[in-house]
Amino acid sequence: MTVTDVPTGPVVPVEPDPGARTGRPVAHDGPRVDVLGVRHHGPGSARAVAAALDELRPTVVLLEGPADADPLSVYVPGLVPPVALLATVDDDPAQASFWPFASFSPEWQALAWAAAHDVPVRFIDLPSGTVAALTAARRAAEAALDVPADEDESAVPGGADSHASSVPDVEHDVPGDEAPDTPAPASVREDPLGALAAAAGHDDAERWWEDVVEQRSGSLETFAAVAEAMAALREHAEHDTRTPEGDEDEELREAHMRQQVRAALREGHARIAVVCGAWHAPALTTPLPPAAPDARLLRGLPRVRTTLTWVPWTTARLARGSGYGAGVSAPGWYSHLFSVHEDVVPRWFVGVGAALRGRDLQVSSAHVIEASRLAESLATVRGHRSVALDDVMDATRAALCDGDAGLTEWVTRELVVGTGLGSVPDGVPALPLDVDLRATARRLRLKLEDAPRNLDLDLRTDGGLARSHLFHRLTLLDVPWATPRTSTVRSSGTFRESWTLRWQPELSVALAEAALHGTTVVGAANAAVRAAARDADLPRLTVLVEQTLLADLPEVLDALLGRVDERAAHAGDVEQLLDAVTPIIRAHRYSDVRGTPVARLAHVARTMLVRASSGIVPAALGRDDDTAADLARRVAEADAAVALLDHDPTTDVWVRTLRTVAAHDHLPGHPVGRATRLLLDGARITPEDVAERLSRVLSVGTPVRTQAGWIEGFLAGGGLVVAHDATLLGVLDDWLATVPGDALTDVLPVLRRTFGAMPAAERRAIGDATARLAARRGRGGPAAPTGDDGGLAIDDPRIAGPLATALLLLGGGR
Amino acid sequence: MTTTPDLLRPHAEQQFASELAALAAQDDRPRPPAWHLSPQAVVTYLMGGTLPDGTVISPKYVGARRLVEVAVATLATDRALLLLGLPGTAKTWVGEHLAAAVSGRSTLLVQGTSGTAEDAVRYGWNYARLIAEGPSEAALVPSPVMTAMREASVVRIEELTRIPSDVQDALITILSEKTLPVPELGTEVQAARGFNVIATANDRDRGVNELSSALRRRFNTVVLPLPATFEEEVEIVTRRSAQLGTSLDLPTLPAGHEEIRRVVTVFRELRSGRTLDGRTAVRPPSGSLSTAEAISVVTNGVALATHFGDGAIGPDDIAAGILGAVVKDPAGDAAVWSEYLETVVREREGWGSFYAACREVAG
Known part of the structure; x- marks a missing residue:
């Protein structure tokens, strides 16, 4: 309906005796029921x-x-x-x-x-x-x-x-799903x-x-x-x-309610x-x-x-339209309506003004007056009989917030929704999950207290590991009692974790919500992972895998990896695959450290790697410089993870892919250079081979921008390689000297970025190597002029002036 | 509808005179002093609707009704109205129509520039007369603001933040005391009821000449957003390019024409940095890519097709216009545009000829 x-129109009573239908006391001296x-x-x-x-x-x-x-x-x-x-x-x-x-x-x-x-x-x-x-x-x-x-x-x-x-x-x-501004028209019932x-x-x-x-x-x-x-x-x-x-249920419910009324009458x-x-x-x-x-x-x-x-409960949860909120879009406003009887609008704006002042915003009484007037005027324009919430909010935005949407949103969050938090006294029956959490905490000698406390865990001890598992499980349950002080993902290979513990009152509410997942922390965490995995995309899934490993939930991990495998099969985006491969391999590598070896992890890591490998070349075709550089960076990151796989046969596939990329003539320069470098660093190709490739790339047939990209990609892994290899340096040096003038302007920014990103020591080493190279080649030629001793050559007439000044400063005199 | 067909661009009150007259005739709600229409009728004039006698009021502003209601409610109090927004979000357009509907004229206008002097806000002198006769009422040259105060009208101040701060502050007395003293004559002009100010300012210009807090306090601010949805923007572009086309004797495109949808798609995707289906990220160019620019791309396309083409607008007619709108900074934007063409346009079904046209124009 x-x-x-x-x-x-006027409501017509459906029964001859309106009193009987309308909850008015029936006019006799019997018991009285008011509905x-x-x-x-x-x-x-x-x-x-x-x-x-x-x-x-x-x-x-x-x-x-x-x-x-x-x-x-x-x-x-x-x-x-x-x-x-x-x-x-x-x-x-x-x-x-x-x-x-x-x-x-x-x-x-x-x-x-x-x-x-x-x-x-x-x-x-x-x-x-x-x-x-x-x-x-x-x-x-x-x-x-x-x-x-x-x-x-x-x-x-x-x-x-x-x-x-x-x-x-x-x-x-969807937790955190905000209630819509205007609730959908509710049905009559x-x-x-x-x-x-x-x-x-x-x-x-x-x-x-x-x-x-x-x-x-x-x-x-x-x-x-x-x-x-x-x-x-x-x-x-x-x-x-x-x-x-639910019509059927309604009949049941009303029957039950009537029976209860009858019972009360009987009493x-x-x-x-x-x-x-x-x-x-x-x-x-x-x-x-x-x-x-x-x-x-x-x-x-x-x-x-x-x-x-x-x-x-919290007012924010009341405001949620979906799930288990009450669907009250404005609990703060309702609460105001409930507690204030007169001057509803001005009193509301006084509250808004005070809140904004608390944020160091200049809100004078004049502002508050103007806002109230605007709200009244808006109500008139809109034909409201009295000022409604949307009038109030529009007036707030126009008169108090300078039209600023962010600030208005803040007012909505703080005041219209409100930040109220309820509480329940001790003695109220606790949720099973709550009981389990407290028992676990007691066993691990942890206290649920409001004052923040820092905790360092040594994962080699049983106690440390058990605590870490508990914290990670609670994180999965969105009950952030313990928050990591350093990134746990990065430190997953170490034996140490640092946490800050703080049991804030809101966590009771979060725990009540988490209780929907299960009655024990382990069970609930398992269910939470399963629920989260259902609609997750690949990057989110890989994060879940890592979290699940950290939380020691082997039961759900297998299913999770199945999802990862499935998603990876459908992922069309090589970047997503490459990003996912790294954490999975890392998780595989370090699962041993944390005592949770998982055979399936290795399998998933391998298949993902194969999939990513096959996608790199098509993905790199036709990219512009920036996105190609981005792809190259991801390839390099994945390569670092592949190195952790040791002697796994899958690495051959990866190396083959790198070889294909490195030998490809039509890819943008950056990935090609990067792949060449990765092969060189992995001793898969010889320096002579590299020099040959480099000179081929830097020959006339290749566009200058591709050349610059190649060099940037190649040197992104560190510049010392050219300092130690005179052949490479020679090829580079020759190329630089022969780049035509206008093309040089084009590639100069890239080169500057390439060399500018290197540490000073590397740059100096390259500079020295260049000087040595030039010395070996003798004076003249494309390299910088050098003196007889291999140092820089001195242009005597030009140096005379500064030399004289320097002497003067040093007190030498003429 | 146009009363004076020879004009290149008639004022709002000229172009929509019949609508305003119909509204006034059937408006039975109370009108604030000196208002030509009731606030509700002003909202109807801007948002469009059908009157009891069947007169259709065309929508002037396509967007959230509540914004227009706030604007009209502000004018009904004695607070001034500040319309804020990115370039091309119809600030001036809304201001003009508000003034036309409220006061019956949109011609009292101060254009804010860095060279706007106090004369434009307060009053100036007819110097020949001043020298000949000394200070007198007759030698005084009133500003649009002064005229509006005398005649109980709404005055518009365009680009308020471009006006130097000291000139801006001349407005404070006018807005708070509702009076304009003329010390040279020892008199003052007191605003009649019905006087108000509609100012517009550009969001991107913030900080050019930031309003003093004393002045800011006299304004209620309404931020006009970019069109919220694709369909809304298509409607705006269709409607406005049709209106512009009429005054240029160009044919009118049917609503939702393929090329209009294409232009709006390109603009929205580049502006938001992602494709409409949300699958692909796109690098946004440096320009603001406002709806106003989309309108001019379409109008240009129609003109091209009419005068140089076969009369029917096609992809090649809009390609050049889009290129000009997107590529504002030759170095960065050209790359953005070419990337967009390659990654998004080339693969999109039915966009093949547009891709080819763009490639040809881009050279």
Whole structure:
């Protein structure tokens, strides 16, 4: 259903007695049930719920949430929102559901109110174990039918309108994926109040709620009106031909909720408040239908074992639209709306101004006033009844940030989203992963403390190695408790690692997310690697291989290498292959050092090398100087890694490729020169051979730029070779002297770069060698003029002047 | 639509007179003092739309509506508007149309250059008269700014950052006190309600004559971005080259013409440093490759085809124009262009004749 289907006219009650449908107390002296239909994470609803509860003074609060979470409500007084209820399936931790709570969530307000007034709280939705079992069953059925699951809808178990969100498929989630600026139009059942607001022409449902609903009536009447509107919407949705997935679950869920309401009535509670998504309000309103059909529906539901607990949460995670965020794009703004009652806009801008001043930006009160005025004016132009978030943000950018996008983004991150971090008191049941991590840390005598601490590990000791493995596994899990102080990749061949340890509070949240991968650090790390490898490209895969080796996860390494092999087969880009070959060979070489020999690694390294070899010549054809030089550099790096393979037969293929490149007439100069040099350094060709090639390249038939590239490539491996080989130097020297004048200007920058990159000592050695060479050849000729003693020749008339001055300075006099 | 067909380039209020009249006739929302249209109608004029009586308003600015809304809302407060952006992002264009829609005229204009003197911002004197009669109201030559203050109009200041700092600061009193003192006569000109300033400045020129913070504070800033999507840019180029072509008696290209798409593809790829499919990295040239340049490449191509070719625009008609737009610095950009031709253009399907044409032009 689309938002345009929402009836915009006056809402007609569907039953003759509106009171029965709208949650208004039934007019007799029996127990009273008030249904407060809310917008999940809506600050307006939150405030209304708090006010309504104060007014109603219920003896029990029923809340939409997993029924098995009841025992956890005792921890509410110690919790600091944002927090989330996390339910993990014991046998399959990747099957998890989150119910995030912010301070401005109506559900949280209900929990807090009940805790403060010592009133019992019941969660009345299906238990998490049942939801998980239903989801699993549905996914199995889908898999059997081979119907691609619609990610958006199957992502939320138990009906799309639940305020829970889950990650049935960890690999589908993109961590760090930011919520889009404008959330996609939600369906009516997902956000019925948003749909109503949209129908009324409002894009900000919160402000609409504020304008239309809250400021007009007392909170109880508000909920009655909402229930009425929802009844009409539901009526409308029934005619909708498209049956959204989870419809079946919705029936189950509402049946379960009704049963819970009946149970509370049976217990003899006189005043019952039910807080649930607005969509469900009409279904739960008294008088309830007969209980028998509901009981029949709920009989024999499947159930799996789950573990529920509270975990700390962050506002940034609330803002995430995908995965297990709450999809609240602006938690900071919502929180402001929730806590501030008047002068909402000016107070907001005062906060923005203060934050910008904190960054040393000149923001005066005048700026703040202008921003507020612009926001109001924008709201008028856009026809908003009151200032909405997009007015506020546009005004922030134009009036406070000088139109700067980066700064506006910063304001969004810091204030609109916010940097709030919740906390959970000690004593709350810990996640299995958390327990495992703490046990491992204790065993390795490490403390999870906030103060940073440096640690040097000796990998030859068992303790050092075990700690290193733990740190690398946590890195793979995105729980950066330990951060390397030096690049671990580079030092993978050594016995030493340096780390900085710091357990920051955010890590609890990261750990809660990592818990989706598994119940132990090893298991979770394995799963995390597997998930990351699924869509990774070749460079990312090779990094993963190295990380996996460092983290000692042999179980997953084999599969990972299979992926590398497969990807390498499809990689069309020689550069990518060359870049990948180096770390793989290095990993192969050093896997022994770290005590993790892997036979497959050698195989993959070999096949990748063969693949890269075959691609070099075609890739080098037709390149310009810069990209050819880049390719040559990569070839040289790969060659350095190949040297680590010792006497492996595959190296022959590599050498053959280098020979082909070196002998190729139509390649750019740089790779040819570089390959020649690599062959020379590896003693695969003789210096005489090189001299011959050099003189061929430097003869008239080759373009000067190619020649310069050749020399640059050849000398990129160090210049001493020409200092020690008079033949090479001679060829070079002759060439330089015969380059025609205008061509010289062309190649001079390249030559300057070539020789300028050498250390001074090398340059001096080449200079000396040149002088000696010239001496041997006698005076004249192309080389620099030299004196009889082999030193530089002195041009007497020209030197006379400076000589006289020098003498004068030295006190000699004439 | 054009009231005076002999003009090479009619002002916005001349070219779109009928649209403005239709908007004004059907505009029932409150108008700020001295405004010819309500703010909402101004937004409609810029973004286009259909009026209740069926009059179609052509879009003048193709891009984010919210930017135009911020600009109009700014003018509705008494803050001045600063349009910032790279060269060729339609700053002047938007400023002209805003002035035309708000005040009914876009002709009050100060062109900022390094030689702009205070006379252009405040007032000057008719020296013959000054010497003959002494300082008098009659000897005073008002600047466009002064005229706008008197007549409750919007004045445009182009390239604000090119104006020397001391002249820029003459604006501070005008923008904060809304008055322009004339000490020689012992009088002042107070701005009538409806006066405002639209200034444009170039992002790349930042630091030439950076605005003082006192002046900056008087402006709300709207940054006009390069077109966000390929289709958006194609639309802009199509629309603008058609408008330019009409005044030059050139045939109009159909929307989404192959060559327009080609030009936009080349410009976007070189500008962003990667091909549209994101597969290949491309070295960007030194020029900014603005949409305005793309428009002129297309217009030139149409002119070439009409006057020297067979009338239908083809790859050879745009090749030279593109070369000129890309290669600004003969040394570096030529290599960039040739690399782009070899690595991207040559292999692209259906681009064979374009490749050949470019190779021929590049020599």
